[in-house]
Amino acid sequence: MIQSMTGFGKSITQIPNKKITVELKSLNSKNFDLNARIPSQYREKELDLRNIISNSLGRGKVDLSIYVEYTGEQTSTNVNTEVVKNYMNQLRDIVNASEVELLKMAVKMPDSLKTERDEIDEEEFKAIEGAVKDALTEINGFRNDEGKALEKDLNLRISNIKSLLEEVIKIDPDRVEAVRERIRKGIEEIKEQADESRFEQEIVYYIEKFDITEEKVRLDNHLDYFQKTLNTEDSNGRKLAFISQEIGREINTIGSKSNYAPMQQLVVQMKDELEKIKEQILNIL
Template structure:
């Protein structure tokens, strides 16, 4: 079963005086890369959250966002009364304005508001951790659903390459005869008496050079191995990428050896299917 690296998960938890929203978003990446946007009072627990997320998601470019909304009377931000009054006193000497206008200007000044650092409560962090795990469950479900769609497409592409390979195998005898005929015609065009033994030697040489038996067998094996890997319990995008490289190697060799236009057209179609496979694999966990 494969999983996509693309996903989204969200969880909302309510604790006394606070509503905490946790959002997780992931995109494809070669490694695990977490960007955390969390309130400053939770920074000391960031490493714990990173470990929880990395153990669950393993790979991908992940964005973690934690939003805190105060629902009670308590707040960590207060008006710095002495500073605001001092600003208003100075502003009176500069502008002729009402007390309300002076206050509006004063609260925009530096240090007009002060935020008291809150010590994180263990019970509160447990609630946050629970929300993170719920968001992880949601994002993993999202990844699994995306993975099922990817798997269907990959199976279709591999099947298409297999069908094209069958056409190549059926066409191969015709290609060999065409190569023989070109060689025979080339010798006749020399207008010299061709040595039959020499002709046979040259024929064997070129037939061996253009022989694609090994490539056909290896390509068929790689296609079968790719399908088996798709059916395994783990999602291994790196392994699938390696197998696709081997598939491409055999397809390229068949194309270079074929020396036969109809077969090369089939090779172009196989390459097109393989490129689509490689694009999809970039998003597999």
Template sequence: MIQSMTGFGKSLIQIPNKKITVELKSLNSKNFDLNARIPSQYREKELDLRNIISNSLGRGKVDLSIYVEYTGEQTSTNVNTEVVKNYMDQLRGLVNASEIELLKMAIKMPDSLKTERDEIDDEEFKDIEKAVKEALKDINSFRNDEGKALEKDLKLRITNIQNLLEEVIKIDPDRVDAVRERLRKGIAEIKEQADENRFEQEIVYYIEKFDITEEKVRLDNHLDYFQKTLNAKDSNGRKLAFISQEIGREINTIGSKSNYAPMQQLVVQMKDELEKIKEQILNVL
């Protein structure tokens, strides 16, 4: 079963004096790329959180956000009283204003507020780890649901290509007859001017050059392999991308060899389905 790289997960924990909210968002990416927006007191644990998230999500561009809301009397930010008083003294000499107005101006100046760096204890970090793992469960559930939708669409596209391939196989005898008819007309025009042996060699080369038997077989095998990979237990977007490249190679070769308008029209439709497949695969884990 395939899994999408797009997802969202959220978890909330309540600890003494704090409410901590963890949010995870992920988008498609070739590798694991984490952008962490977390309070400064948790920075020392960022590597541990990165490893937990990487092991769970595998690939993707991931945004981790941790929000802390103080629910008790405790606060991490305090007024820097001496600095504010100094600003007010300086401002008195510059403007004619009330104490309240001076205070409003001073409190906006640099260093008027100071943030005390809280030390994170082991128990608190365990609670944060638990919240991150809960958010990971949430985001993985989201990814699985998205993966089911992707799988359904990919199977539809592959089935469409298989049906178009059957049409190609069906009209191939007509294509061969059309090529032979063109050859016959060409022969009638230049028969008297050409060396017979040389001419026969050119005909054999021409027919072999436009034969698509191998391409039809290989394309059918690639389509079957794609289906099996979709139904595999593990999600493997890179493998599906590689198979889709091989599918595209065979479709392009059939198109270049067909030399027959009805078949080329089918090839165009196959290419259109394949492009949609490639777009979807970009989001497969």
């Protein structure tokens, strides 16, 4: 089952005096790329969180956001009383204002408020770790759901290419006959008498040169292998991308060898379907 690299997950956990919200968002990327926006007191645990997320998501451009809301009386920001009093004393000599107005001005001055760095304890980190894992569960569910939609679309595109390939196989005898007739008319136009045996030899040589039997067989095999890979348990976007390149190579060769307008039109349609497949594969894990 394939999995998309796009997803979103959110989890909220409550600990004494704090409400912690964890959000995860992922987009497609060739590698794992984490952008963490977390409070400074959790920075020392960033590597641990990175490993947890990497092991779960594998690849993708991931944004991790952790928000902390203080819900109790405890706060990490305190008034620097002595500094505020000193500012108020200085301001009295400058402006004629009430004590309340002086206080409002003083607390806006540098160093009036001091923030003490909270130390994270193991219980708090376990709560954060649990919230991250809950968010990962949600984002992986999102990825799986989108993966199902991608799988359905890719199967449709492959089936369309198979149908077009059947049309190519069906009109191939007409193509060969058209080539034969084109050569015959060319000889008649230059009014040259051609030896029938020699003519047939040249026809055989020309037809063999532009024979697409091998390409048709290989293309059919690649299409089957693509669908087989889609149905495996593991999501493997890189492998699907490689197979799609091989599919494109065979389609291009058929187009260059065809020399027959109806077949070239079918090739254009196959290329169109393949481009849509390649666009979707970019988002597969």
